[in-house]
Amino acid sequence: MTVPIAWYMVLAAVLFSIxxxxxxxxxxxxxxxxxxxxxxxxxxxxxxxxxRLLNDQAGQVIVFFVLxxxxxxxxxxxxxxxAVYRLRRTIDVNRLNxxxx
Amino acid sequence: MSVELxxxxxxxxxxxxxxxxxLAPVMVWVERRGMALIQDRRGPNRVGPFGLIxxxxxxLKFIFKEEIVPTAADRTMYLLGPILALVPALTTFVxxxxxxxxxxxxxxxxxxxVVDGEAGVLLFLSLSSLGVYSLVCxxxxxxxxxxxxxxxxxxxxxxxxxxxxxxxxxxxxxxxGSFKLNDVVAYQQQHGxxxxxxxxxxxxxxxxxxxxxxxxxxxxxxxxxxxxSGYNTEYGSMKWALFYSAEYVNMASLGALMSTLYFGGWxxxxxTLPNNWLGVAAGAGILAVKVLFxxxxxxxxxxxxxxxRYDQLMRLGWKVLLPIALVTLLGVxxxxxxxxx
Amino acid sequence: MEVAIFSxxxxxxxxxxxxxxxxxQPVKSTMSMVVVLFSLAVxxxxxxxxxxxxxxxxxxxxxxxxxxLFVLMLLNIGRERAAGxxxxxxxxxxxxxxxxxxxxxxxxxxxxxxxxxxxALTPDYLSIHRLSWELFTTxxxxxxxxxxxxxxxxxxxxxxARAPQPGEMTPPQAGALPAAPAEVAEVGGEAx
Numbered sequence: 001m002t003v004p005i006a007w008y009m010v011l012a013a014v015l016f017s018i019x020x021x022x023x024x025x026x027x028x029x030x031x032x033x034x035x036x037x038x039x040x041x042x043x044x045x046x047x048x049x050x051x052r053l054l055n056d057q058a059g060q061v062i063v064f065f066v067l068x069x070x071x072x073x074x075x076x077x078x079x080x081x082x083a084v085y086r087l088r089r090t091i092d093v094n095r096l097n098x099x100x101x
Numbered sequence: 102m103s104v105e106l107x108x109x110x111x112x113x114x115x116x117x118x119x120x121x122x123x124l125a126p127v128m129v130w131v132e133r134r135g136m137a138l139i140q141d142r143r144g145p146n147r148v149g150p151f152g153l154i155x156x157x158x159x160x161l162k163f164i165f166k167e168e169i170v171p172t173a174a175d176r177t178m179y180l181l182g183p184i185l186a187l188v189p190a191l192t193t194f195v196x197x198x199x200x201x202x203x204x205x206x207x208x209x210x211x212x213x214x215v216v217d218g219e220a221g222v223l224l225f226l227s228l229s230s231l232g233v234y235s236l237v238c239x240x241x242x243x244x245x246x247x248x249x250x251x252x253x254x255x256x257x258x259x260x261x262x263x264x265x266x267x268x269x270x271x272x273x274x275x276x277x278g279s280f281k282l283n284d285v286v287a288y289q290q291q292h293g294x295x296x297x298x299x300x301x302x303x304x305x306x307x308x309x310x311x312x313x314x315x316x317x318x319x320x321x322x323x324x325x326x327x328x329x330s331g332y333n334t335e336y337g338s339m340k341w342a343l344f345y346s347a348e349y350v351n352m353a354s355l356g357a358l359m360s361t362l363y364f365g366g367w368x369x370x371x372x373t374l375p376n377n378w379l380g381v382a383a384g385a386g387i388l389a390v391k392v393l394f395x396x397x398x399x400x401x402x403x404x405x406x407x408x409x410r411y412d413q414l415m416r417l418g419w420k421v422l423l424p425i426a427l428v429t430l431l432g433v434x435x436x437x438x439x440x441x442x
Numbered sequence: 443m444e445v446a447i448f449s450x451x452x453x454x455x456x457x458x459x460x461x462x463x464x465x466x467q468p469v470k471s472t473m474s475m476v477v478v479l480f481s482l483a484v485x486x487x488x489x490x491x492x493x494x495x496x497x498x499x500x501x502x503x504x505x506x507x508x509x510x511l512f513v514l515m516l517l518n519i520g521r522e523r524a525a526g527x528x529x530x531x532x533x534x535x536x537x538x539x540x541x542x543x544x545x546x547x548x549x550x551x552x553x554x555x556x557x558x559x560x561x562a563l564t565p566d567y568l569s570i571h572r573l574s575w576e577l578f579t580t581x582x583x584x585x586x587x588x589x590x591x592x593x594x595x596x597x598x599x600x601x602x603a604r605a606p607q608p609g610e611m612t613p614p615q616a617g618a619l620p621a622a623p624a625e626v627a628e629v630g631g632e633a634x
Contacts, residue, residue: 001444001445002444002445002560003444003445003448003488004556004558004560005555005558005560006551006552006555006556006558007448007452008448008485008489009548009551009552009555010548010551010552011452011455011456011485012551013544013547013548013551014456014544014548015455015456015459015478016543016544016547017540017541017543017544017547018456018459018460018462018463018540019459019463020536020539020540020543021463021536021537021540022462022463024532024536024539024540025463025532025533025536025537026463028468028519030468030510030513030514030519031462031463031468031471033510034462034468034471034472034475034510035462035463037475037502037506038459038462038463038475038478041478041479041482041502044482044486044494044498045482045485045486048486048489048491048494049489051489051491052489052490052491052560052567053555053558053560055561055564055567057567057572057573057576058576058580058581060491060493060494060573061573061576061577061580061581063491063494064494064497064577065581065584065585065588067494067497067498067501067502068501068588068591068592069588069591070502070506071501071502071505071506071592071595072591072592072594072595073595074506074509074510075509075595075596075599076595076598076599076602078509078510078513078599078603079598079599079600079602079603080602081513081517082513082516082517082602082603083602083603085517086605091517091519
């Protein structure tokens with residue numbers, strides 16, 4: 001029996017919401033970032049499921065681009081964290097609150 | 102169970118037995134006697150004739166030694182390190198063809214690759230890039246300055262040289278037009294060995310493969326005179342033996358890949374092997390000879406050159422090898438488009 | 443067979459995704475993320491995208507997460523501090539909200555695509571040759587732009603993460619950290 005495509009899509013939805021919980025709940029900046037990457041991967045899974053459903057390889061190309069953009073974003077985000085740590089000695093997002101009221 | 106599934110399992114088992122069961126112990130002996138020969142001394146000669154039973158003695162020692170986990174170590178990461186070293190090592194060789202296709206009496210054609218997927222060499226690269234995690238886990242989990250430093254250095258070294266390795270591989274794949282290694286071998290049967298046409302790419306691949314397996318002259322992460330033993334400082338007995346075997350299996354996989362990409366793999370120039378069991382045996386034998394040659398070469402180089410300092414190492418990887426690989430890739434691309442290649 | 447592989451790796455990915463989100467140590471979270479990415483790569487292969495799967499393991503699991511681990515080791519990030527006052531309520535809201543969202547999205551997708559049947563996997567769909575052809579003809583402009591983006595990212599990351607050079611403008615140095623907001627108390631307080 002072949003796996004119905006809806007299973008992949010529901011899995012993507014579940015992973016996306018797990019990532020959302022992580023991004024909203026954690027205090028460590030890098031873990032928040034990791035949860036965002038999890039969300040990106042869930043979306044990749046969804047795009048690939050649609051590509052498989054519609055039998056169009058454009059989905060794979062799009063996922064390729066999403067992967068590249070995620071890489072660029074990870075590099076810059078982590079560089080930002082290093083710079084912030086150098087100044088503030090913490091990456092706890094509750095304490096990085098200079099722009100707060 | 103279909104014939105293909107049984108065939109896949111048999112092929113994988115053959116590789117594992119050949120690499121982990123036969124090659125690793127033989128390499129232990131070869132390395133120590135070779136080291137001794139080059140260093141003008143005798144080497145192990147007490148256990149059995151010419152020290153041939155030395156690997157068995159080593160294995161027995163490893164099995165009976167006490168397993169220690171340092172108290173301050175992060176237990177999960179510490180124990181995960183050796184496992185993560187062996188798992189990529191035991192999966193990278195699945196895309197390397199051993200022999201010409203086997204055509205059974207029923208007419209079924211079985212390719213002599215464990216995984217005959219579309220993304221052949223890419224699978225090799227991706228699985229070997231997972232080998233970085235063993236360094237990270239063991240260095241971090243050991244809770245030890247020297248291990249941590251060794252782990253960071255090793256990780257940076259590995260990911261830097263992966264780029265040059267990948268580009269050299271791409272330069273070989275451009276004229277072939279496929280990621281599958283069987284196609285590369287078929288191309289070389291027609292056009293002669295790739296090493297002649299792609300010498301700069303081959304040299305880049307050779308140097309990068311030394312860096313990828315953490316062998317001298319690039320073995321700063323596990324340098325005995327520098328960082329105690331780098332990321333495997335805190336490891337003894339069977340866990341260390343796992344690291345050690347993983348290193349040899351990695352060397353063998355890269356040697357096999359090098360032979361397949363540049364030296365024709367299981368084929369010889371001008372010889373067409375039959376598609377039966379005789380051809381399989383002959384092809385596997387030819388590949389084995391080439392792999393053994395590269396293993397001996399690795400040992401030879403280890404005791405010939407001094408070690409690279411870390412900044413020299415990184416400079417070589419980024420400022421020398423990567424530009425050479427890029428230019429080679431560009432050159433080959435131009436030649437392919439101009440239909441000269 | 444396919445159902446078995448899918449179930450194993452789907453459960454693995456969900457389980458380890460929960461570990462990523464829940465575990466107090468960032469290093470263990472990152473290692474769990476490696477497992478998630480690897481399981482997803484297997485699922486990608488099942489979906490007929492071997493190239494994307496290999497690139498995912500090579501780039502995402504093999505480089506980006508290593509970068510994460512590097513930064514964690516360099517900055518010596520340890521355990522996350524225990525939650526302060528007000529954190530549990532926030533956590534419940536997030537959990538319930540996400541559960542609703544997952545339920546809603548999952549139900550939507552299930553209703554729309556549950557009855558869909560898949561065509562068999564053609565060698566045409568699996569062909570990397572065709573994929574790269576499309577990448578370099580139809581999608582050439584986005585390809586070049588993404589290359590440019592990566593170059594910009596490399597330069598920016600280098601500029602931000604290096605130590606300030608002499609004579610470079612630096613932001614005012616941190617003195618004492620501003621006091622933690624009154625409504626969040628530190629459990630097992632640490633020196634700033």
